[in-house]
Amino acid sequence: MDGMTKAQVDKAEGRDFALGAGPKRPRDAATLMLLDRKGDDILVLMGRRHSSHAFMPGKFVFPGGRTDPSDSRIPVTDSLFPEEEAKLIGTVARGSAARARAIALSAIRETYEEAGLLIGQKGPFATGKADWQGFVEHGVQPSLKPLRFIARAITPPGRVRRFDTRFLSAWRSDVAVELPDGGPTNELEELMWLPLPEARQADIPAITKTILEELEQRLAQDPLLRPGGPVPFYRMIRKRFVREIL
Template identity: 75%
Template sequence: MDGISKTELDRLEARELVKNAAPLRPRDAATLILLDRNGDDVLVLMGRRHMKHAFMPGKFVFPGGRTDPADSRIKVADELHPDEEIKLRAGTGGVSIARARAIALSAVRETYEEAGLLIGRQGTFQTTKADWQGFATHGVEPSLASLRFIARAITPPGRVRRFDTRFLSAWRSDVAVELPDGGPTNELEELVWLPLADAVEADIPAITKSVLGDLRQRLEVDPTLKPGGDVPFYRMFNQRFRRDIL
């Protein structure tokens, strides 16, 4: 998508366009690309969004959603790697340490809510936050140390929703508990583990295809996803969708 014009991108994402829409400020959001290995293949977890959703109905996506500022106050077993924290705080406008932490934790929370996967380590966890009670119930301390910042993308203007999304990744081995019936929100259906090559060909948003392409290239040279790697940043600038590196 790097260099594609606004007109071309609008044509690709026609279902998300809103005519004469008032300008919307992008809201912070996070999504988690959960990876697993099967022989020589790297698999990625994806789920189909319900058709009733206004934003990207029926598309295969990663677990994710809006960032709740209260997420920054959740206690964790292990904090973000310092190099990952620096990357999360970089870019247009920059964000505070607390905001970067909230963004990372929202990816962990949404992965539980939508896919029933609790990232962290087993142990005692207590909180008064309703959205995090699942971790307390299942005895999992959330952890951020394994998260890697993979990409950032700001939804172009004119869409029914606009997000400043950070794509993070973790490995299936970082999941402490997998609930057999999925997450409590049931926002995603048809949860599937797909080889990366197949995931790129699924019914996915255009930006997801670009991010998966970036991830495949990174894994070829950095199969363990070391901290502090290059992070592509996609956004509209001067009527063209551009790709910078954080």
């Protein structure tokens, strides 16, 4: 999508997003590309959004959603690697470390809520926050150490909803508990582990395909996804979609 004009992006995403007039400020969001190795293949977890949703209805997406600032106060057993934390802090207003932490933790929370996968380590965990009671009940201490910052993208203007999304990744081996019936919400259905080439051919938004291509390129250069890798950033500047490196 790099270099596409706004008209070209609108056409490519016409079936992905509901269009709407008026300026809308992008909201902070995070999504998690959870990966697994099966032989020579790398699989990614995706689920289909319900057709009634205004944002990407019926599309296959990664677990994720809008950031809850209060997530920054959730205790964790391990923090982000400094290289990852610095890049995330660079994406938020006034370089707020708390906001960056909330973004990362929201990806972990949404993965539990939408897919029933709890990332962290087994052990006693306590918090009064309702959205995190699954971690309390199943004895999982959330951990930010497994997360890698893969890409960032801001929804172009002219959509009914706009998000400033950070695409993070982790490995299935970082999941402490997998609930057999999925998460407590009904945001996603048809959860599937797809080989990366198959995921790119699924019914996915154009930006999701672009981010999957970025992920494949990064894995080709660094199969272990070590901390501090390059992070592409997609956004609209002067009516043209551009790619930068954070």
